[in-house]
Amino acid sequence: MKNTNTVRTEIHYAQVGEYQLPLLTLSKTDEAEPLGKYGRMRLAYLKTQRPVLYNQMLMNGTLWPHLQEVQKAACACLERTVVGLLDQYPAPNKERAQLSWVAHMNGLKAQAEEMVLREIVYAE
Numbered sequence: 848m849k850n851t852n853t854v855r856t857e858i859h860y861a862q863v864g865e866y867q868l869p870l871l872t873l874s875k876t877d878e879a880e881p882l883g884k885y886g887r888m889r890l891a892y893l894k895t896q897r898p899v900l901y902n903q904m905l906m907n908g909t910l911w912p913h914l915q916e917v918q919k920a921a922c923a924c925l926e927r928t929v930v931g932l933l934d935q936y937p938a939p940n941k942e943r944a945q946l947s948w949v950a951h952m953n954g955l956k957a958q959a960e961e962m963v964l965r966e967i968v969y970a971e
Contacts, residue, residue, distance in 0.1 A: 885921035928959035
């Protein structure tokens with residue numbers, strides 16, 4: 848019979864009742880660039896809707912780079928989408944109708960965020 852304890856040299860376990868559970872942590876990352884709104888949304892989505900994929904990515908160390916990539920892609924897509932929508936639906940004159948301009952820009956940003964969420968954050 849093989850000794851199964853040799854596999855446990857790299858992973859640390861915690862005893863919970865009669866079970867040993869692995870202590871899993873994210874790998875060391877660059878703290879200079881914190882996770883933004885879209886990265887956190889993707890993390891929450893993976894945890895709740897795709898737990899198997901979340902656990903796979905957590906264990907092989909690809910979760911944090913994936914979340915940073917989603918954050919960057921979502922921000923870039925949001926900027927492009929807002930510019931495209933602004934070309935399609937021009938805003939009123941900001942100096943003459945400030946409240947109308949703000950309402951128009953907020954509407955465009957909301958539309959762009961919906962598109963980004965569907966395309967990038969909640970993509971399968």
